[in-house]
Amino acid sequence: MEVKEPKRKFPLIGIISGMISVASHGLKKPITVQYPEQKPYTPERFRFRISLKLDDCVGCTLCEQVCPNGSIKMESLNRENPRNKRKIYPDVNFGTCTVCRNCEEICPTTAIYLTHEFETSRTRNSFLYSPTELTMKEEDVKK
Numbered sequence: 608m609e610v611k612e613p614k615r616k617f618p619l620i621g622i623i624s625g626m627i628s629v630a631s632h633g634l635k636k637p638i639t640v641q642y643p644e645q646k647p648y649t650p651e652r653f654r655f656r657i658s659l660k661l662d663d664c665v666g667c668t669l670c671e672q673v674c675p676n677g678s679i680k681m682e683s684l685n686r687e688n689p690r691n692k693r694k695i696y697p698d699v700n701f702g703t704c705t706v707c708r709n710c711e712e713i714c715p716t717t718a719i720y721l722t723h724e725f726e727t728s729r730t731r732n733s734f735l736y737s738p739t740e741l742t743m744k745e746e747d748v749k750k
């Protein structure tokens with residue numbers, strides 16, 4: 608038995624609605640950003656690269672203990688700081704850091720904290736930041 612297709616009242620309606628949809632998208636502002644010449648928008652609460660205030664670190668090792676994957680290790684650093692008698696400060700392996708913010712939340716002096724910086728690409732084969740490098744801006748860290 609032959610099956611007849613139902614007759615459509617407006618045979619071009621599908622094509623026209625498709626063209627309208629394409630045209631409406633064509634008129635929208637593009638969301639692609641020409642990075643790195645243009646910087647993408649980062650929300651106010653976005654956090655990524657970790658920083659450290661050496662003068663505020665008391666060497667309590669809480670950040671090292673709370674880090675879930677061992678990305679933080681304490682390092683000796685010979686600098687005068689009456690608040691840090693053991694002279695130990697955290698370094699961070701950003702290659703394994705999951706940006707969980709545990710270290711920031713547990714730090715009793717807010718010495719370690721996450722920043723807006725996200726451009727951490729580099730040529731050296733290590734994402735380990737020494738305590739001194741954690742105090743620097745990303746562009747000043749040796750790549």
Ligand code: SF4
Binds near residue numbers: 674679710
């Ligand atoms: S953000 Fe999380 S994973 Fe990264 S160093 Fe801190 S505690 Fe460790």
Ligand code: SF4
Binds near residue numbers: 665667668696697718
């Ligand atoms: S950064 Fe904060 S939590 Fe880590 S050792 Fe220093 S004071 Fe303690």
